[in-house]
Amino acid sequence: MPGGLLIKNGRVIDPANNIDKKCDVLVIDGKIAEVGTLGPGVEKTVQKVIDAGGKLVTPGLIDIHVHFREPGDEEEETIASGSTAAVAAGFTSVVCMPNTNPAIENETDVEYVHRKGRQTRKTHVYVMGAITKNREGVELAEMGLMAEAGAVGFTDDGRGVQEPSVMLRALKYAGMFNMVVAQHCQDEGFAGDGVMNAGYYSTILGLPGIDALAEEAMLWRDIQLIKKTNVRYHAQHISTAESIKLIKSAKKESLPVTCEVTPHHLLLTEESCAEYDTNYKVNPPLRSAKDVQALKQAIADGFVDTLATDHAPHLQSEKELEFLAAPFGIASLECALSLYVKALVEPGVLDWPGLIRLMTVQPARIIGIEKGTLSRGKQADITIIDPNAEWTIDVNKFISKSRNCPYHGWEAKAKVEKTIVGGEVRFET
Numbered sequence: 001m002p003g004g005l006l007i008k009n010g011r012v013i014d015p016a017n018n019i020d021k022k023c024d025v026l027v028i029d030g031k032i033a034e035v036g037t038l039g040p041g042v043e044k045t046v047q048k049v050i051d052a053g054g055k056l057v058t059p060g061l062i063d064i065h066v067h068f069r070e071p072g073d074e075e076e077e078t079i080a081s082g083s084t085a086a087v088a089a090g091f092t093s094v095v096c097m098p099n100t101n102p103a104i105e106n107e108t109d110v111e112y113v114h115r116k117g118r119q120t121r122k123t124h125v126y127v128m129g130a131i132t133k134n135r136e137g138v139e140l141a142e143m144g145l146m147a148e149a150g151a152v153g154f155t156d157d158g159r160g161v162q163e164p165s166v167m168l169r170a171l172k173y174a175g176m177f178n179m180v181v182a183q184h185c186q187d188e189g190f191a192g193d194g195v196m197n198a199g200y201y202s203t204i205l206g207l208p209g210i211d212a213l214a215e216e217a218m219l220w221r222d223i224q225l226i227k228k229t230n231v232r233y234h235a236q237h238i239s240t241a242e243s244i245k246l247i248k249s250a251k252k253e254s255l256p257v258t259c260e261v262t263p264h265h266l267l268l269t270e271e272s273c274a275e276y277d278t279n280y281k282v283n284p285p286l287r288s289a290k291d292v293q294a295l296k297q298a299i300a301d302g303f304v305d306t307l308a309t310d311h312a313p314h315l316q317s318e319k320e321l322e323f324l325a326a327p328f329g330i331a332s333l334e335c336a337l338s339l340y341v342k343a344l345v346e347p348g349v350l351d352w353p354g355l356i357r358l359m360t361v362q363p364a365r366i367i368g369i370e371k372g373t374l375s376r377g378k379q380a381d382i383t384i385i386d387p388n389a390e391w392t393i394d395v396n397k398f399i400s401k402s403r404n405c406p407y408h409g410w411e412a413k414a415k416v417e418k419t420i421v422g423g424e425v426r427f428e429t
C-alpha cells in the first residue's frame with residue numbers, strides 16, 4: 001500500500017527471527033519495512049495506523065492442506081468462497097489439494113487455480129499437483145510442467161500411492177525439481193472399505209474399521225524409499241502413536257521427512273462416532289485417546305513440523321447419508337486457530353510463539369515459499385489476533401459454503417481481528 005501502514009503497540013511474535021516483544025511493525029509498499037519501537041514521528045508519515053494494543057501481531061498464517069473443490073464440486077466450495085473464509089480465519093496463504101474433478105494434473109490446471117486465487121484477491125492460493133494421472137496411482141502426472149507453473153508439491157491426497165515402484169519413480173522425478181512429495185498414507189489393502197478406526201468402537205458399532213496399520217505400513221514403506229532417494233517427503237495428517245515413532249526415527253536419521261497434524265486428530269477420538277454422526281467421519285479416521293496423547297507429546301517435543309486443517313467441505317445432503325455412505329471430511333478452516341489454542345495452548349503443550357511457528361515459518365519451509373516471517377523486505381502478510389476473545393463456534397456464520405463441522409456450539413478462545421495480505425487489509429472484524 002503506497003503511503004504505508006503502521007501497526008503499533010502489539011505483541012509481535014515472529015518465531016523465524018526469535019521475536020516476541022511489544023513493538024511496532026511498519027509496512028511500506030506492501031513490504032515489511034521495520035519491526036521495532038518506532039518514534040511518534042513515523043505515525044505522521046503513514047497513511048494508516050492500526051493500534052494493536054493487547055493483540056498479537058504475527059506473520060500471516062499458512063495452511064498447507066485445504067480442499068477448495070474447484071473445479072468440479074463448486075456447490076461445496078469454490079476458490080473464491082474458500083479464500084474468503086481463509087482470510088477471515090487469519091490465513092494469508094493456503095495450499096489447495098489436487099483431488100478435484102478433474103484432478104489438478106497438468107500446468108493448465110495449476111494456472112487455473114492460481115488465476116482464480118488472484119481474481120478473488122483474498123489469500124495467496126497455492127496448489128499441489130497430483131502425483132499420478134487422475135490420481136489412479138499408475139502413470140505419473142506432468143510433474144515437471146506443474147513445477148514450472150508454480151505448483152508447490154505433489155500429492156494424490158484422498159488416496160495414497162499404492163504401488164511402491166510408482167512411488168519410487170515419483171520421488172526420483174520430483175527430486176529433479178527439488179519438490180516435496182506429500183502422501184496421504186493409507187494402504188488400501190489394510191483400509192479396505194473401513195469408515196472409522198478399527199478397534200473396540202468399530203466392533204460395538206458394527207462398522208468396518210480402518211486399521212492404524214493402513215497408515216503406518218505406507219509411512220514405513222515411504223521412509224524406506226526416502227532412504228534410497230533422499231527426496232523431500234511430507235506425511236499428511238499423521239494420526240497414530242506408531243506413525244509418530246516412525247517420524248521420530250526418520251528425523252533422527254536426518255532424512256528429509258516432515259509431517260502435519262490436523263485439529264480433529266488432536267481434539268476428537270473414535271468414541272465420537274458412537275452417535276453415528278457423519279460429521280465425525282474423516283479420513284484418516286479419529287483414533288484413540290492414546291493416539292491423541294502421542295500426537296500432543298510429539299508436538300511438545302518438536303517432532304511435528306506443521307499444523308494443517310485438511311479443510312474438507314461437503315454438502316449437507318451428502319453428510320446426511322448413513323455413516324457407511326457419507327463422504328469423509330470435516331470443514332474447520334474458520335475455527336482452526338481457536339481449535340489449536342484449545343488443543344495445544346490451553347493445556348500447555350505449546351506457548352503462543354510455539355503455535356505461531358507451526359503455522360507460519362514451518363509450513364512455508366515445507367513448500368519452499370518465502371513467507372511466514374516478518375523479516376525486512378518480505379511481502380507484508382500479517383495476522384492480528386485477539387488472544388483473549390471468547391466466542392461460540394456457529395457453522396451458520398461460516399463464509400465457507402459447507403457446514404460439515406462437528407465443533408458447532410463449542411466455546412472457543414482467540415479470534416482473528418485483521419488479516420493483511422501484501423500490505424492490504426483483506427479482512428477485519
Ligand SMILES: [Zn+2]
Nearest residue numbers: 157158184283
Ligand atoms: Zn488426505
Ligand SMILES: [Zn+2]
Nearest residue numbers: 097157158310
Ligand atoms: Zn486432504
